[in-house]
Each structure stands twice: as structure tokens, then as C-alpha cells.
Amino acid sequence: MTNAPLSGANLRGAVDLSSLVRPPAPAGGAPAGGAPVAPTGGIVRQASDATFTGILDLSSTVPVIVEFYGQGIEPTLADLVTQYGGRIALATVDATANPQLVQAFQVQQVPTVAAVVGGRPIQLFTGMLPEAELRDVMEQVLQLAAQNGVQGAIPVDSSESIEPAEPVEEPLPPHHQEAYDAIAAGDYATAIKEYETAISQNPRDHLAVAGLAQVSLLARLEGTDAAALRSAAASAPDDLPAQLAVADLDVSGGHLDDAFARLLDLFPTLDAAGKNTVRTRVLEYFEIAGAEDPRVIAARRTLTGLLY
Numbered sequence: 001m002t003n004a005p006l007s008g009a010n011l012r013g014a015v016d017l018s019s020l021v022r023p024p025a026p027a028g029g030a031p032a033g034g035a036p037v038a039p040t041g042g043i044v045r046q047a048s049d050a051t052f053t054g055i056l057d058l059s060s061t062v063p064v065i066v067e068f069y070g071q072g073i074e075p076t077l078a079d080l081v082t083q084y085g086g087r088i089a090l091a092t093v094d095a096t097a098n099p100q101l102v103q104a105f106q107v108q109q110v111p112t113v114a115a116v117v118g119g120r121p122i123q124l125f126t127g128m129l130p131e132a133e134l135r136d137v138m139e140q141v142l143q144l145a146a147q148n149g150v151q152g153a154i155p156v157d158s159s160e161s162i163e164p165a166e167p168v169e170e171p172l173p174p175h176h177q178e179a180y181d182a183i184a185a186g187d188y189a190t191a192i193k194e195y196e197t198a199i200s201q202n203p204r205d206h207l208a209v210a211g212l213a214q215v216s217l218l219a220r221l222e223g224t225d226a227a228a229l230r231s232a233a234a235s236a237p238d239d240l241p242a243q244l245a246v247a248d249l250d251v252s253g254g255h256l257d258d259a260f261a262r263l264l265d266l267f268p269t270l271d272a273a274g275k276n277t278v279r280t281r282v283l284e285y286f287e288i289a290g291a292e293d294p295r296v297i298a299a300r301r302t303l304t305g306l307l308y
Contacts, residue, residue, distance in 0.1 A: 043154060044078045047091040049100040055091045059116040061152035062089050063145040065124075065138075066105065068112040070095040077113070080134055086153040088138060091116075106254050113137075117145045123254075174198065179211055188219035213287035220248050240266070240274050244281055251285055259285060260299040267306050279303065 047055050047066070055064055065088060069075045081090040095102050095110050105114050105121065115122040122144065124137060145151065172180065179194035195212035198205050226249055233239070233246040243262055250259035263278045270278065282303055289296050 043082055043086055043088075043156060044090045044092070047093050047098075047101070049098045052091075052101060055116060056119045058089055058154075059120075060118055060150060062087060062154055063115055063117045063141050063150055064089045064091050065141070066091045066093060066101075066114045066116060068093050068095040068102070068105070068107050068110050068114075070097075070110050073110050076111070076128075077134070080131070080138070082156075084138065084142075086156050087142060089154060115141050117141070118148050118150050173205065173207070174201070176208065176211070179208075179215065183215055183218070188215050188222060191215045192219060210287045210290075213284040216284065217248055217251060217288065220245070221252055224249075238266070238269065240270065240277065244277070247281065247285075251288060256285065256289055256293070256295045256299075260295065260302070264299065264302050264306065267303075279307070 045055070045058075055066070058064055065077060065081055067075045067077050067090060069092060075090075075092040077090055078092075081088050093101050095107055095112070101107075105112065109126055111128065112126045113124045115124055122141065124141075129137070175194040175198040179191040179198075182188070182191035182194060192212060192215055195208045195215065198208035199212065202208070224245070229242075229245045229249055233242040236242050243266055247259040247262050250256070250262070260282065263282055267275055267278050282299065286296050286300065291297075
């Protein structure tokens with residue numbers, strides 16, 4: 001993660017939190033060590049694999065900073081976040097005890113800091129930043145949240161109930177809400193149909209185009225085994241379906257450069273149909289990452305050179 005300027009494109013990143021919306025219950029119906037403990041109220045909360053649904057819900061009211069700590073490193077952002085008077089919340093996560101969250105946010109080291117706005121992730125930075133830079137990051141998060149209709153506040157007193165402040169988020173465009181609900185339920189086929197309907201009604205609906213690209217990726221990866229996909233691709237480097245499958249896997253893990261390199265290196269060896277397949281898939285990846293992503297800009301330049 002890097003401390004790059006935030007934009008709406010960041011909300012379309014490759015981090016997938018859908019698996020955390022309804023965490024699978026272990027045998028016996030409760031997590032190891034007893035029943036899950038709900039996140040404590042107030043601006044600063046401790047989150048876990050079992051309780052992160054509450055953080056996703058909270059992120060529809062205020063942007064939530066997610067601070068991963070552990071291995072002798074303690075969370076440090078509580079004082080700063082508290083100074084924003086309830087316009088931002090903080091969720092601290094012990095990286096050594098919450099493997100689902102570590103995987104979902106692609107945490108490689110601690111501290112790692114991310115955010116969630118409206119249930120969608122934003123990659124922020126790893127390591128420590130000076131206070132001035134931290135404040136700049138918080139302001140960028142608030143600006144991005146406002147652009148996406150998340151402008152609420154929560155009480156500074158943790159004993160008070162949480163009430164969203166006006167204005168609330170505007171209703172989603174037609175078919176978008178149906179698509180989001182279907183994704184949350186794991187019904188990717190219905191989500192795809194809803195986005196396709198939205199696009200047919202308005203071909204310039206860029207949010208639907210991006211949503212269709214992302215849910216199509218989720219549908220292709222559903223039920224697959226990562227190790228098996230990588231093994232198949234390694235044993236057949238010229239097999240296009242095998243390489244496309246691993247490219248999907250790379251994108252789902254945030255490794256866009258690997259996905260682009262894999263497909264664009266293969267591109268010159270393919271026939272016309274294969275080239276068109278790769279072109280279509282790479283354009284989907286562009287929608288998932290967003291046009292402002294520097295990896296997309298570089299890959300678009302390479303693709304253009306290969307096409308012309």
C-alpha cells in the first residue's frame with residue numbers, strides 16, 4: 001500500500017471484502033474461544049474476523065480507518081482520529097490473530113493502514129508517517145467519503161447510540177442496488193444481469209461497467225483453487241485459458257502488474273481470436289483498477305503498442 005492521492009477509482013480496487021460480510025461459522029456455531037464479541041462502540045473500536053461486519057456497516061455512516069498492528073507494534077492512530085470529532089472512526093486489528101482480515105487487506109507487514117468507505121476498501125499506506133502526512137491522508141479520506149455520500153458522524157461519547165447524520169446517501173441508480181444485494185448474497189449471476197441491464201439502458205454508466213467487470217471476476221474465481229490454477233498455468237505457459245485464470249487470481253490479490261505482464265507477454269503469440277480475448281480481459285482489468293492507476297496507464301500504453 002502506498003500513500004497515493006485518493007480518488008473515486010480507489011473504491012474500485014482489487015481488494016475484495018465480500019467474504020467478510022457473512023463470515024463462515026466454525027463447527028459448533030461459534031468461533032474458537034467462545035461467541036464473537038461485538039465491536040465496542042465509539043470512535044475507536046477493536047475489530048476481528050468475527051466482528052468486521054459491524055465495521056462494514058459503520059462505514060456507511062462515517063469513513064473507517066483500519067489499523068493493523070501486532071508483532072510488538074501497538075496501534076497509534078486513536079488520538080489523531082479522535083480529534084476529528086466523530087467524522088472518522090478507527091478500527092484496530094491484531095494482525096497476528098485475524099487471518100481473514102490480513103488476507104482481505106493484503107497485509108504484508110505491520111503497521112498497515114487502510115480505510116473502508118461505504119463498505120468498500122481503500123488502500124492507504126504501510127509503516128509510520130509523520131503527523132502532518134497522517135492529517136493529509138485523513139483529509140483525503142474525508143473528501144473521498146463526501147464524494148461517495150458518506151458524510152455522517154458518530155457520538156464522541158461511546159455510551160451514546162450511533163445515528164447517521166444528514167444528509168444520508170442518495171439512492172443508487174436503477175439496478176445498482178439489486179446488483180450490490182446480489183453480490184452480498186453471493187449471487188454473482190444475478191449481479192451480472194443487473195449490471196448488464198443498467199449498461200443496456202445507459203451505455204455511459206461507467207459505474208455499471210466497472211461493477212460488471214468486478215463481479216465477472218468474482219464469478220470466474222468462485223469455487224476455484226488457487227494452487228491448482230497456478231500449477232496448471234506453470235505446466236502450460238502457452239495455454240490461454242490457464243493464463244487467463246491465473247491473471248484473474250493475480251488481479252483479485254492486487255497484483256495487477258503480474259496480471260498485465262502475463263497476458264501482454266503472451267499476446268504476440270496468439271491468433272486473432274486469442275488476441276481479442278486478451279484485449280477484452282485486459283480492458284476489464286482497467287475498469288476494476290480505474291483509469292488513474294499508474295499500472296493501468298502503463299499497461300494501456302503497452303497494449304496500444306501491441307495493437308498498432
